[in-house]
Amino acid sequence: MTDFTLDCFLESGNAYKAALMLELCGADWAPRRIAFFSGQTRSDEYKALNIMGEAPVLTHHKVDGDVVLSQSGAILDYLSREFDRFGPANDGERREILRWILWDNHKLTSYTATARFMSLFQNKGEDPITKFFAARAANAWKVLDTHLQSRDFVATGHPTIADLSLCGYLFWPDQIGMDTAKHPHIAAWLDRIAALPGFKRPEELMPSGKDPATATA
Amino acid sequence: MTDFTLDCFLESGNAYKAALMLELCGADWAPRRIAFFSGQTRSDEYKALNIMGEAPVLTHHKVDGDVVLSQSGAILDYLSREFDRFGPANDGERREILRWILWDNHKLTSYTATARFMSLFQNKGEDPITKFFAARAANAWKVLDTHLQSRDFVATGHPTIADLSLCGYLFWPDQIGMDTAKHPHIAAWLDRIAALPGFKRPEELMPSGKDPATATA
Structure with missing residues (x-):
């Protein structure tokens, strides 16, 4: 086993x-x-x-x-x-990691996953509810893209579990309807995660x- | 200061x-x-x-x-x-507390707060999107009520920050549309929180x- x-x-x-x-x-x-x-x-x-x-x-x-x-x-x-x-090096990093994992659960993954589920697996892409979730997901992507403008990883200078949480649905840009060209800082960050040994x-x-x-x- | x-x-x-x-x-x-x-x-x-x-x-x-x-x-x-x-006494409690705080952010507060905001502050109580969020919130309340059937507090035998997270919107049953009679274990748990010194x-x-x-x- x-x-x-x-x-x-x-x-x-x-x-x-x-x-x-x-x-x-x-x-x-x-x-x-x-x-x-x-x-x-x-x-x-x-x-x-x-x-x-x-x-x-x-x-x-x-x-x-x-x-x-x-x-x-x-x-x-x-x-x-x-x-x-992929953990924190000190208390300040620990707080930042937790903060971004919570935000991911509350705002980014929550809306992204539901919009994807309804459009991809329930064929409800045109449903107003799906569009509501998709719009909220897009807001979250904008926050993340802005945040990544000036840093390589989300919570600290090195990759952490906050990055691994936030990226969960983002390697499927077509499925979630994310135009990576409009989110260049997210795209570059995903490339950095994909370059980690063992990815x-x-x-x-x-x-x-x-x-x-x-x-x- | x-x-x-x-x-x-x-x-x-x-x-x-x-x-x-x-x-x-x-x-x-x-x-x-x-x-x-x-x-x-x-x-x-x-x-x-x-x-x-x-x-x-x-x-x-x-x-x-x-x-x-x-x-x-x-x-x-x-x-x-x-x-x-209101913290953990050991590693097992720490994991349970984190698990329930994450679930609160992802499922309970997330849906409850949005449904309440749209119905109470945007007068969209009849909107299908509000109803969708309200139905998901009601699902989360059911999970919580079932979980509390056999315990006094959510994550451990004593009150923790998981309880303080989950209760955030639940002291407003009228505003969120929760029939406390149908959620007796939640109601009893809220009474226990309200009895904490300094509440x-x-x-x-x-x-x-x-x-x-x-x-x-």
């Missing part, structure tokens, strides 16, 4: 945040496929694992008992301590959450 | 989270009013203070330089360390963000 199991599926950028971190840290880990599109996260069995009914869930298999953890930001924080990678794209790390019969739909 | 200044306004539940924490810790603090409804958080001056353009912002006035911090979850974390109150309601802690001329509107 591997040291870590990640309940995840390819289409989830939140799962990608954790999968990418595991990979960049050189962890001994394996994905465990969530059949998201046939409703697995809404099942009683899954809710017993994670009452929030969300992906991803990390299990760290330890001799003195498993650590089971949900919420990508909490998983990133846990792994950064376990591997001593892989979502497709290289996780199985699809679509059932085989509908995977080509 | 007080030790802490909180840029805030009464109508913000996110600001209330920080104000309540300051008060429960017995901090020497003062609110600084944000004229939210006339657009202060969108001004260049405010964005120089907080590029995210959000309330609240905490300033800790220290002899060796001010600490300035935004994001209610990061502020709560900072204050819990400064005062050694005050938002109205007792912060000035309105409405301009005097329109405050009665």
Whole structure:
């Protein structure tokens, strides 16, 4: 058995945040496929694992008992301590990292992921609700692009879990409708993340959450 | 000058989270009013203070330089360390607290606050977008109510900053449209928070963000 199991599926950028971190840290880990599109996260069995009914869930298999953890930001924080990678060098950096991870969850990923889900997987691209989320996502991208104008990474001078959280959905510009030419500082920052040793794209790390019969739909 | 200044306004539940924490810790603090409804958080001056353009912002006035911090979850974390109150007793508790604060930002406060803002302050209660947010908020309340069925506080056996984060908008059941009779475990938990020594309601802690001329509107 591997040291870590990640309940995840390819289409989830939140799962990608954790999968990418595991990979960049050189962890001994394996994905465990969530059949998201046939409703697995809404099942009683899954809710017993994670009452929030969300992906991803990390299990760290330890001799003195498993650590089971949900919420990508909490998983990133846990792994950064376990591997001593992509974490803060001091208290000020710790505060900045936490602040940007919270903002990502509240504003950037939250709106970006919902707009993408509704347009890409529910074919509701023209729905006013989708457009509302897309507009809020675009506001968040603008804040991030402005912030990155004068720095290489989001929270500190070096790459941290704040970067790995914020980038979760942004390597899919076509799927989220982001014109990278209009967000040059985000584009350059994504290039810096993609240049990290061990970087892989979502497709290289996780199985699809679509059932085989509908995977080509 | 007080030790802490909180840029805030009464109508913000996110600001209330920080104000309540300051008060429960017995901090020497003062609110600084944000004229939210006339657009202060969108001004260049405010964005120089907080590029995210959000309330609240905490300033800790220290002899060796001010600490300035935004994001209610990061502020709560900072204050819990400064005062050694409402924090974790061990690593497992620390993970649970972070997990629930992230979920609050992503799912509970995020949807609850937006639905409330659109219905209460923009008179868009019947708008499909408002209803979409309200339905997602109601889903989050259901998760929280189920979770609280078997415990007194959200993340640990004692009250923590996770409770203070999640309760930010929930002391306004009428404003958010929550039927407390249908969420008995949330109601009992709110009573436990309100019984904490030093507890005050938002109205007792912060000035309105409405301009005097329109405050009665």
